[in-house]
Amino acid sequence: MRSSLFPARRMSRACAFCLQRQHQPGIAPTRNLRASSTQQHRVSSLPLGSQSRSRPHTTSIPTTIRSFSKSRAVQNSQTDTDTKPKVPQTHYEFFPKTLPDGPPPRGPFPIDVRALRREYLGLQAGAHPDLHPSHMKARAQATSARINEAFKTLENPLLRAQYILSLRGLDVANDETAKVEDPELLMLVLETRECIEEAEAEGDLEGLRIENEERISECEDTLRELFARDDLDAAKAEVVRLRYWVNVRESINNWEKGKPVVLEH
Secondary structure: OOOOOOOHHHHHHHHHHHHHHHOOOOOOOHHHHHHHHHHHHHHHOOOHHHHHHOOHHHHHHHHHHHHHHHHHHHHHHHHHHHHOOOOOOOHHHHOOOOOOOOOOOOOOOOOOHHHHHHHHHHHHHHHOHHHOOHHHHHHHHHHHHHHHHHHHHHHOHHHHHHHHHHHOOOOOOOOOOOOOOOHHHHHHHHHHHHHHHHOOOHHHHHHHHHHHHHHHHHHHHHHHHHHHOOOHHHHHHHHHHHHHHHHHHHHHHOOOOOOOOOOOO
16 A cells, blocks of 8 residues: 655645635535526526516616606796786786786775876887887887877776776677666756757866866765676666767767767767
8 A cells, every 4th residue: 555645744734725615605616607607698698588587677667768858948947937928808907017916896986097198108118019029110100109099098997997897798889779768867868968069168168178077086985885786787888878978078078060970978
């Protein structure tokens, strides 16, 4: 029997070294390494569709991005809408400084005409077509026309009252059947027309002028109360009455000797 090539002392050291290698956790056995390599090979050899199904989380990333992008687009759209200037929907909205409360019943019927004119002039100065580039002139002209119409309507008590009723669905201005059924009022209107036609000079109408202006003021005061309590039916009848006296005013202002007087209701 042949003796070992290594001395007994050296063999014991080698065995101790082998035992130490086996107890180290960081070094896997050769069999485990081979198994791991085999599993990696099997995964890499799977079809592409099977690999994608094994990782379902990859499809959620584009969906999240699309949702975020859509949310940002909606926010940007809302921001753009908020930054656009609001287009006035009524004559009152053109003059927020003078008429902050809007039409009756929330706002009053009487108007500070001087303040209204100041705000009107400022608006017209900013909307003048000459201050805008060529491609914006048509729009500026349309805006200027709307501002002018709003001012002309609101500064006149009769037109203002008719406009307020139109906002509530009552078209008194174009309603040919809107007449006063009061016989005493109709008789008074006929007598006033005769006085205007029989006048020999303009000075003869001065007393009638003063009396008629008092009637107009009374109608305006009545409308203020009726609009304040939102009594639209009574306001409609009072507007027709006011229209008679406004026609009398125009007939007096346009008087000519021998010229017939036509009082429209």
